[in-house]
Amino acid sequence: MITDSLKMKLISIVGQENYEDSPASKLVYSFDATPNYQAMPDAILSPRNKNEVADIVKLCNEHTIPIVPRGSGTNLSAGTTPLEGGIVLLFKHLDQILEIDQENLTITVQPGVNTLEMIQTVEEIGLFYPPDPSSMKISQIGGNISENSGGLRGLKYGVTRDYVLGLEMVLPNGEIIKTGGKLAKDVAGYDLTRLFVGSEGTLGIVTEAILKLIPKPESKKTMLALYDSMEAAAQTVSTIIANRVIPATLEFLDQPTLKVVEDFSKIGLPTDVEAVLLIEQDGPVQSVQADMEKMTAICVQSGALKVNVAKSEWEAEQLSTARRSALSALARLKPTTILEDATVPRSEIANMVRAINEIALKYQVEICTFGHAGDGNLHPTCMTDSRNKDEMHRVEQALEEIFQTAVSLGGTITGEHGVGAMKAPYLHLKLGEEGIEAMQALKHAFDPNNIMNPSKIFAKSSRKRIVVNQS
Amino acid sequence: MITDSLKMKLISIVGQENYEDSPASKLVYSFDATPNYQAMPDAILSPRNKNEVADIVKLCNEHTIPIVPRGSGTNLSAGTTPLEGGIVLLFKHLDQILEIDQENLTITVQPGVNTLEMIQTVEEIGLFYPPDPSSMKISQIGGNISENSGGLRGLKYGVTRDYVLGLEMVLPNGEIIKTGGKLAKDVAGYDLTRLFVGSEGTLGIVTEAILKLIPKPESKKTMLALYDSMEAAAQTVSTIIANRVIPATLEFLDQPTLKVVEDFSKIGLPTDVEAVLLIEQDGPVQSVQADMEKMTAICVQSGALKVNVAKSEWEAEQLSTARRSALSALARLKPTTILEDATVPRSEIANMVRAINEIALKYQVEICTFGHAGDGNLHPTCMTDSRNKDEMHRVEQALEEIFQTAVSLGGTITGEHGVGAMKAPYLHLKLGEEGIEAMQALKHAFDPNNIMNPSKIFAKSSRKRIVVNQS
Numbered sequence: 001m002i003t004d005s006l007k008m009k010l011i012s013i014v015g016q017e018n019y020e021d022s023p024a025s026k027l028v029y030s031f032d033a034t035p036n037y038q039a040m041p042d043a044i045l046s047p048r049n050k051n052e053v054a055d056i057v058k059l060c061n062e063h064t065i066p067i068v069p070r071g072s073g074t075n076l077s078a079g080t081t082p083l084e085g086g087i088v089l090l091f092k093h094l095d096q097i098l099e100i101d102q103e104n105l106t107i108t109v110q111p112g113v114n115t116l117e118m119i120q121t122v123e124e125i126g127l128f129y130p131p132d133p134s135s136m137k138i139s140q141i142g143g144n145i146s147e148n149s150g151g152l153r154g155l156k157y158g159v160t161r162d163y164v165l166g167l168e169m170v171l172p173n174g175e176i177i178k179t180g181g182k183l184a185k186d187v188a189g190y191d192l193t194r195l196f197v198g199s200e201g202t203l204g205i206v207t208e209a210i211l212k213l214i215p216k217p218e219s220k221k222t223m224l225a226l227y228d229s230m231e232a233a234a235q236t237v238s239t240i241i242a243n244r245v246i247p248a249t250l251e252f253l254d255q256p257t258l259k260v261v262e263d264f265s266k267i268g269l270p271t272d273v274e275a276v277l278l279i280e281q282d283g284p285v286q287s288v289q290a291d292m293e294k295m296t297a298i299c300v301q302s303g304a305l306k307v308n309v310a311k312s313e314w315e316a317e318q319l320s321t322a323r324r325s326a327l328s329a330l331a332r333l334k335p336t337t338i339l340e341d342a343t344v345p346r347s348e349i350a351n352m353v354r355a356i357n358e359i360a361l362k363y364q365v366e367i368c369t370f371g372h373a374g375d376g377n378l379h380p381t382c383m384t385d386s387r388n389k390d391e392m393h394r395v396e397q398a399l400e401e402i403f404q405t406a407v408s409l410g411g412t413i414t415g416e417h418g419v420g421a422m423k424a425p426y427l428h429l430k431l432g433e434e435g436i437e438a439m440q441a442l443k444h445a446f447d448p449n450n451i452m453n454p455s456k457i458f459a460k461s462s463r464k465r466i467v468v469n470q471s
Numbered sequence: 472m473i474t475d476s477l478k479m480k481l482i483s484i485v486g487q488e489n490y491e492d493s494p495a496s497k498l499v500y501s502f503d504a505t506p507n508y509q510a511m512p513d514a515i516l517s518p519r520n521k522n523e524v525a526d527i528v529k530l531c532n533e534h535t536i537p538i539v540p541r542g543s544g545t546n547l548s549a550g551t552t553p554l555e556g557g558i559v560l561l562f563k564h565l566d567q568i569l570e571i572d573q574e575n576l577t578i579t580v581q582p583g584v585n586t587l588e589m590i591q592t593v594e595e596i597g598l599f600y601p602p603d604p605s606s607m608k609i610s611q612i613g614g615n616i617s618e619n620s621g622g623l624r625g626l627k628y629g630v631t632r633d634y635v636l637g638l639e640m641v642l643p644n645g646e647i648i649k650t651g652g653k654l655a656k657d658v659a660g661y662d663l664t665r666l667f668v669g670s671e672g673t674l675g676i677v678t679e680a681i682l683k684l685i686p687k688p689e690s691k692k693t694m695l696a697l698y699d700s701m702e703a704a705a706q707t708v709s710t711i712i713a714n715r716v717i718p719a720t721l722e723f724l725d726q727p728t729l730k731v732v733e734d735f736s737k738i739g740l741p742t743d744v745e746a747v748l749l750i751e752q753d754g755p756v757q758s759v760q761a762d763m764e765k766m767t768a769i770c771v772q773s774g775a776l777k778v779n780v781a782k783s784e785w786e787a788e789q790l791s792t793a794r795r796s797a798l799s800a801l802a803r804l805k806p807t808t809i810l811e812d813a814t815v816p817r818s819e820i821a822n823m824v825r826a827i828n829e830i831a832l833k834y835q836v837e838i839c840t841f842g843h844a845g846d847g848n849l850h851p852t853c854m855t856d857s858r859n860k861d862e863m864h865r866v867e868q869a870l871e872e873i874f875q876t877a878v879s880l881g882g883t884i885t886g887e888h889g890v891g892a893m894k895a896p897y898l899h900l901k902l903g904e905e906g907i908e909a910m911q912a913l914k915h916a917f918d919p920n921n922i923m924n925p926s927k928i929f930a931k932s933s934r935k936r937i938v939v940n941q942s
Contacts, residue, residue, distance in 0.1 A: 103709040103818035126715055150656050159656060161665070162633065175905040182816035184846035185621045185630060185886035187669050188894070188901040189910050189928055194632070194665040198658050215715035238574040244597055244686035284758040345653035347574035375655035415656035423659070430659040434646040438917065439660050445916035446909065457660055 001085070002042045006063055010045060010087075013055045018046040018093070029070065029088040030081070033135075035336045036386050037078035037421055041068065041088045048093040050168065050176060050207035057205065057451075058174030060087060066454050069201040071111065071143025074135035076339055077420025079147060079200050083455040091142055094207065097121060104182040105213045106165060111142020111206045128216040130157035133416070134324050142206045148198030150416030152280075152323070155374035156248045157214075159416065161197040168208035169196055172447035182210055200418050201453040203446045217282035220248070221292050222316035223309040225277040225299040226270050230254060230357075232303035233275040234350035237373045239298050240279075241346060245291050249280035250374030251323055254353070257330065257370040257381075264329035265322040273305060277373065278323050280316070326370050327381070334366075334383035340399060342406035343415030346376040355405045356380045363398040365391065377415035403429055424459035472556075473513045477534055481516060481558075484526045489517040489564070500541065500559040501552070504606075506807045507857050508549035508892055512539065512559040519564040521639065521647060521678035528676065528922075529645030531558065537925050540672040542582070542614025545606035547810055548891025550618060550671050554926040562613055565678065568592060575653045576684045577636060582613020582677045599687040601628035604887070605795050613677045619669030621887030623751075623794070626845035627719045628685075630887065632668045639679035640667055643918035653681055671889050672924040674917045688753035691719070692763050693787035694780040696748040696770040697741050701725060701828075703774035704746040705821035708844045711750075711769050712817060716762050720751035721845030722794055723820070728801065728841040728852075735800035736793040744776060748844065749794050751787070797841050798852070805837075805854035811870060813877035814886030817847040826876045827851045834869040836862065848886035874900055895930035 002010070002021075011019045020026075021043040031038040042065075047053045060067050066086030073080045082088055091112030098108040100122065107122060107129070115136040119129050132151035133139055139149070145167070150159045166180030169192075180186055180193040196203055227233040237250060253261065254275050262269040270276065277299070281291045296307045310316035331337040344352045353369055356378070360367040371379035380402055384395050403413045407429045414423050428436055440458055443450075473481070473492075482490045491497075492514040502509040513536075518524045531538050537557030544551045553559055562583030569579040571593065578593060578600070586607040590600050603622035604610055610620070616638070621630045637651030640663075651657055651664040667674055698704040708721060724732065725746050733740040741747065748770070752762045767778045781787035802808040815823045824840055827849070831838040842850035851873055855866050874884045878900045885894050899907055911929055914921075 101816075101818070103713050104816045105712060106816075148658050148662070150658075154656055158633075161662065162629075171905070171909060175909075177903065177906045177909060179906070181881055181883060182818075183814055183881075183883055183886070184817070185625055185814055185843070185848045186883040187619050187621075187885050187887055187889050188883045189890055189898055189906070190674075190913060191619070191632065191665055191669055192906070192909065194662050198662055203661075215717065241576060242574050246686065284755065284761070286757050287755045290755070343654055343656055345572075345575045345577075346655070347572070347653075372656070377656045410652050410654075412652060412654055412657040412659045414658050415654070416658055418658050419660055427660060432648065434642070435648045435650070435660070435663070438642060438646075438648060438663065441916040442661060442913060445912040 002065060006059065009059055010043070010056065013052050014045050014047050018048065020044040032073035032075055032078060032080040034076050034078040034081070034420070034422055035338060037081045039081055039083045040085065041082035042085050044088045044090060046090045046092050050170065053170045053205055053207055054174045054176050056087070056089070057170050057172065060451050061172060061174060061449055064449050064451060067451055068453050069146065069205045071140030072138045074139045075143065075147055075418060075420060077414065077418040077422045079418050079420035079456055081421060083421055089205065091140060100125070101182065106182045107211050107213055109141050109209055109211065111140060111209065113141045115139045115141055115144055122213055123216055126216050127213040129163060129211060129213055131160045131163060134327060141209065145197055145206050145209055146199065146201045147418045150372070150377065152249045152251060152372060154372060154377070155250055156246050161194055163212045164193055164197050164209060165212050166210035167193055167196055167206055169204040170207055171204045172452050180210065198418070200420060200456050202443060202456055203452060219285045219288050220280060220282040220316065221288050221309065222280045222319055223292060223296065223307055224319060225279065225304040226273045226306045227275045227304055228273055229303060230275045230353050231350045233277055234353050234373065236277060236299055236302040236304065237349050238347045239302055240295055241374070243294065243298060245294055247279050247291065247295065247374065248282045249278065251278040251371070252373035253278065253323070253326070253370040254368060256368040257326055260329045260333060260368065261322050261326055264332070265325055267318045267322055269322060278319055280320070330368055330381050330383060334385055336384045336386040338382040338384065338395065340380050340402065341377060341415045341417045342380065342402050342411060342413060343375065343377040344406050344409045344411030346374060348409040348411065349373055349376055351409060352378060352406065356402060359398050359401045363394040365395050365398050375415065376411065400426065419457045421455055424457060427457065427459065473536060477530065480530055481514070481527065484523050485516050485518050489519065491515040503544035503546055503549060503551040505547050505549040505552070505891070505893055506809060508552045510552055510554045511556065512553035513556050515559045515561060517561045517563050521641065524641045524676055524678055525645045525647050528641050528643065531922050532643060532645060532920055535920050535922060538922055539924050540617065540676045542611030543609045545610045546614065546618055546889060546891065548885065548889040548893045550889050550891035550927055552892060554892055560676065562611060571596070572653060577653045578682050578684055580612050580680055580682065582611060582680065584612045586610045586612055586615055593684055594687055597687050598684040600634060600682060600684055602631045602634060605798060612680065616668055616677050616680055617670065617672045618889045621843065621848065623720045623722060623843060625843055625848070626721055627717050632665055634683045635664055635668050635680060636683050637681035638664055638667055638677055640675040641678055642675045643923050651681065669889070671891060671927050673914060673927055674923060690756045690759050691751060691753040691787065692759050692780065693751045693790055694763060694767065694778055695790060696750065696775040697744040697777045698746045698775055699744055700774060701746045701824050702821045704748055705824050705844065707748060707770055707773040707775065708820050709818045710773055711766055712845070714765065714769055716765055718750050718762065718766065718845065719753045720749065722749040722842070723844035724749065724794065724797070724841040725839060727839040728797055731800045731804060731839065732793050732797055735803065736796055738789045738793055740793060749790055751791070801839055801852050801854060805856055807855045807857040809853040809855065809866065811851050811873065812848060812886045812888045813851065813873050813882060813884060814846065814848040815877050815880045815882030817845060819880040819882065820844055820847055822880060823849060823877065827873060830869050830872050834865040836866050836869050846886065847882065871897065890928045892926055895928060898928065898930065
């Protein structure tokens with residue numbers, strides 16, 4: 001609880017205008033993009049620099065006040081919900097691109113920088129920042145780092161972790177440390193940089209980041225392969241890779257998703273097929289051309305009904321935008337949309353898609369599946385209504401079985417959304433109790449008072465629940 | 472100390488033939504490739520499987536016996552010296568490639584697999600494992616993982632960390648955990664996989680690893696650019712990158728190194744120039760051709776005297792082999808060779824090379840410089856004689872000033888060799904005391920009894936020393 005005297009101290013750090021605790025403000029920051037998790041913070045603070053962040057953390061550590069660092073709150077694991085109250089920390093004053101270094105191919109940013117704006121800024125000068133989470137239009141780079149965000153280009157280019165070279169972090173004890181640097185190689189001690197990436201705000205707060213850039217690929221081509229069998233589509237994915245072609249994007253959409261996306265985007269997507277693969281390749285013109293031909297042949301051999309290569313950049317962009325709109329499109333169908341990200345080795349995509357459909361049938365719930373097939377990173381998405389207790393119970397059972405299946409196929413419970421509060425009850429499926437214990441020891445070493453984003457990653461008492469807190 | 476009763480228990484785990492404690496055996500494992508660090512182990516154990524490893528660790532944890540996991544001992548930071556006695560653990564029975572998965576592009580290996588053999592095995596089927604430490608002919612993949620080994624292809628392809636997808640580890644408490652998997656994306660909790668990579672055997676023991684493979688580039692070209700000015704050579708490096716070309720290899724050799732390497736390899740390297748850049752590009756034929764032309768033009772514009780493109784694969788291989796022989800060649804000059812790996816942002820290469828030469832002059836020591844210029848990862852190499860106390864004192868001062876300079880240029884004290892015992896006294900230069908404290912807390916969380924490779928990474932008492940233990 002924030003006492004009056006503590007409140008005065010916090011205001012003296014950030015200034016009156018950067019301390020909010022009106023009921024309206026608290027309501028706004030009581031939830032994130034994840035359905036059915038809500039809890040009121042005690043206050044929302046917007047520090048103006050890293051020293052203010054450090055001062056806030058020191059005070060909170062002394063008074064055991066939870067801190068939830070929050071970018072745009074677009075995460076899908078309830079990662080930024082203030083489930084134990086305390087302070088939600090915003091980065092609206094830390095929103096500057098500090099430097100683009102063209103000799104070292106790095107960009108130095110504050111955490112509040114918008115992802116898409118950053119991507120567009122570097123593309124204007126011929127550089128490229130590949131991680132492209134579907135939320136990039138509104139997400140902040142600090143959030144991407146804390147969540148180790150993925151995206152559509154993960155197959156060829158990797159995820160956020162692969163582009164973070166250095167961090168400035170405020171640790172839970174209020175100390176500011178710098179890790180890494182503009183360095184291709186650095187083995188001075190443990191790799192704290194990559195440890196902090198994806199630590200979901202539980203180990204500290206990012207106040208600055210040095211990101212790696214690469215040259216922008218000189219060309220890009222997009223194609224759509226249509227299938228009357230999900231298995232054939234799924235099989236194509238690993239056949240392409242086994243044939244030594246690594247496309248930039250290799251997305252899968254099933255028929256229900258296609259219908260909804262077409263209804264939303266109206267760009268003429270086929271809705272009478274079982275599944276499509278949306279494939280993009282980038283690179284030097286001739287290599288892209290050669291890869292597109294190779295992949296077209298593989299798609300046809302693997303049973304594609306038809307392969308359409310986009311005739312223009314505009315058409316390609318339409319396809320890609322339609323794919324990115326899948327969540328928004330699906331969210332229109334029912335009051336509650338639960339988008340999951342169980343992930344498997346790509347050779348198991350066909351088995352996983354089949355299992356998801358069987359599970360949906362078994363529990364009588366509606367699940368559409370799309371996602372980053374090349375990564376084995378599927379998004380089975382459940383359209384439901386959180387007010388329907390009976391159905392929610394079945395949804396809960398279905399999702400648990402999906403997680404179990406993913407793990408039994410050599411996969412994981414979350415490919416890119418993070419554990420947050422939502423997956424915490426399932427973490428033992430992937431890690432075992434020994435793995436969780438090791439991670440808890442690590443958390444305790446950094447944050448003995450458990451002030452940094454508590455209730456995330458590690459489940460408290462009950463397991464097996466989806467709804468922690470009804471809104 | 473290993474008591475008789477503990478020895479009996481250890482023998483009952485690994486079998487008599489896998490427990491060695493003869494004076495000869497102990498001498499063999501009392502040092503590694505790093506000059507001037509030596510200490511006797513109490514015993515050398517060769518477990519036959521992960522359960523034996525776990526049983527050994529449990530016993531050692533109970534009796535507080537140090538364990539030093541050792542691959543081929545090729546590291547250059549005294550990382551595998553048993554400075555506090557205890558057990559040296561060998562992996563000669565864990566030397567199998569367990570699986571090559573062509574659909575998921577992964578290879579699953581035991582830690583004792585030889586790096587080059589693994590690389591050749593995957594290349595035979597058109598796949599590629601890029602990390603290529605200069606020691607790869609004799610190094611083991613477990614050692615590469617523990618050291619996060621780099622190599623010549625780091626610039627374009629990254630380092631060992633970027634290819635480790637999953638690990639099976641024995642923790643210091645003897646528990647066996649599995650991290651990651653054949654997964655392009657996995658955010659189920661903290662990234663223990665990357666934390667263990669480069670942790671120098673201080674957090675646990677790798678018993679199995681899943682590594683990422685990529686398609687083998689279809690072609691490769693090699694060229695040599697000759698300079699009469701080191702600055703011009705160094706400047707070329709960042710100009711190439713700033714022009715959006717990322718070659719596979721971009722190596723720098725100064726004149727003293729060239730002379731020694733030519734004397735060793737006798738392939739007709741130029742020895743009358745100040746410096747050369749050895750540049751390789753790989754990929755689709757046409758892209759490689761285009762990049763080679765671009766880079767040739769940049770080299771010439773930047774002041775290269777001459778640019779020679781290798782006319783055959785044989786000639787290219789000769790150049791590349793000669794470069795890899797640099798350490799062996801330099802080691803012939805004087806009784807003691809200290810090869811360092813201070814690393815800077817690549818834009819600072821010219822400043823760093825200049826500083827190294829000034830420092831060598833100031834302290835009157837002989838330093839040759841070569842290394843992975845594209846990564847900013849230089850290898851200033853000091854030829855000296857550890858019996859000459861006065862010179863060793865000056866070497867010590869020179870190296871410390873080199874580390875300080877690297878850090879002041881935004882660099883690090885070690886790019887790819889690890890901290891080990893050798894760099895431990897300098898770690899605070901890069902991390903500050905807060906950074907070291909955070910890492911120590913982490914170490915303590917995993918290994919409260921400090922049994923795993925003690926005296927490494929964290930300096931004990933005295934700082935600023937090179938010679939811990941005279942041989």
